[in-house]
Amino acid sequence: MGQQVRGVVARAKGAPVTIETITVPDPGPGEAVVKVQACGVCHTDLHYREGGINDEFPFLLGHEAAGVVESVGEGVTEVAPGDFVILNWRAVCGQCRACLRGRPQYCFDTHNARQKMTLDDGTELSPALGIGAFAEKTLVAAGQCTKVDPEASPAAAGLLGCGVMAGLGAALNTGGAGRGDSVAVIGCGGVGNAAVVGARLAGAARIIAVDIDDKKLATARSLGATHTVNSRTTDPVEAVRELTGGFGADLVIDAVGRPETYEQAFYARDLAGTVVLVGVPTPEMRLDLPLLDVFGRGGSLKSSWYGDCLPSRDFPMLIDLYRQGRLDLDAFVSETIPLEDVEKAFERMHHGDVLRSVVVF
Structure with missing residues (x-):
């Protein structure tokens, strides 16, 4: 009826x-x-x-x-x-x-x-x-x-x-952030800032938030970012490298989903590091990278669907962390x-x- x-x-x-x-x-x-x-x-x-x-x-x-x-x-x-x-x-x-x-x-x-x-x-x-x-x-x-x-x-x-799980999962599930890692997050809206929180939960030692908006960067810092980079005025690749001893981050998460930000993520990671794309591109977008660089830098290039979450496993656990004051x-x-x-x-x-x-x- x-x-x-x-x-x-x-x-x-x-x-x-x-x-x-x-x-x-x-x-x-x-x-x-x-x-x-x-x-x-x-x-x-x-x-x-x-x-x-x-x-x-x-x-x-x-x-x-x-x-x-x-x-x-x-x-x-x-x-x-x-x-x-x-x-x-x-x-x-x-x-x-x-x-x-x-x-x-x-x-x-x-x-x-x-x-x-x-x-x-x-x-x-x-x-x-x-x-x-x-x-x-x-x-x-x-x-x-x-x-x-x-x-x-x-x-x-x-x-x-949706969004918060996508960001948390990009760091925790897809990216496999761990204790002592360096993590850079490009794009600090809801999904990107959730990735910052995920990196903090994982015990990352250095969490670098990248955005063109100082308000969003301030929010990222309040949620656990240890460093911030305004990519409107600073080259984010060089900044991430400088903050990681000249090497690049172990994990870089692109929460924007544009060819320009993906290329930044690709070159801002360390050798054998991981790039995770969680920002959603539009159908007409194309990527042009030297195949030798893809081979030579090693590591992993991943896409994150819904933070690679399993709701029955992840939602109750994350709500428990929330109730404990840890999330x-x-x-x-x-x-x-x-x-x-x-x-x-x-x-x-x-x-x-x-x-x-x-x-x-």
Whole structure:
């Protein structure tokens, strides 16, 4: 039968979002309805609105969310009504070649709810990253719900659903940052600053934050960066080398995702060092590097998908660190806003004024 709630919809490319009445179906087999408590405003939502992901309009935006399971469908055993959960876009299948090889964090067949949420006229909605959480309630696959400590703040916990997890995981999982390492992070928005925090959690001895905005660099320092470099006025490659004894960093994380920043990351690493790309490029971008330099410098060139996280493993552990005061997720919540202010939050995000605006219901 379903129920009707309010949600934020992008109807057309580049058009301002609108508040619409959304019909949320009752959960079918393997599905869950979640009452959303908080949802972060992520760059990915803006990419959806701008048509940068695909053209399957209209979109129900929002995906960085936490809330309480309201009801579940047949066969659901991993969560139950009343559970406090973080929503994720990596509901692993358990059957693909990655899962069967014991690497579910790379699952190639993640799944979403089979039923569609709709506008009140019956138009089917495409939920952002299969979640659609700028809504009072949303329908997801039960595997997209990760149960965590209910004492955690929903506004902070929900950020693990995308950007903060991407940055933390780029350092901890993909990059394998370790005790005593030198780590450079290029781009200090929400994802980049989360990578700074991840490097600190790993025990890195030297954490170098690189950006063109002194405000973002100040935030990076407050979150654990030991050094900062403004690449608008200073060559970041030379600066990173100077700060690492002339060698370059053990790990360099590109949280921007442009050819220029990737090249900086490539040359700012030590011999046999690691580059991790976690910033998302656009389709037209191309990279030109001398193949001899790729060979001669050795090491690893990696891409980080969702911080190579496994939500069932990583979310509860990170929430425990948050509850212990060892991971300051609250620092990423720049402001809390009502559902009606999502469009304004996109504008603030575009100008770099916030790490995260968070819709709180």
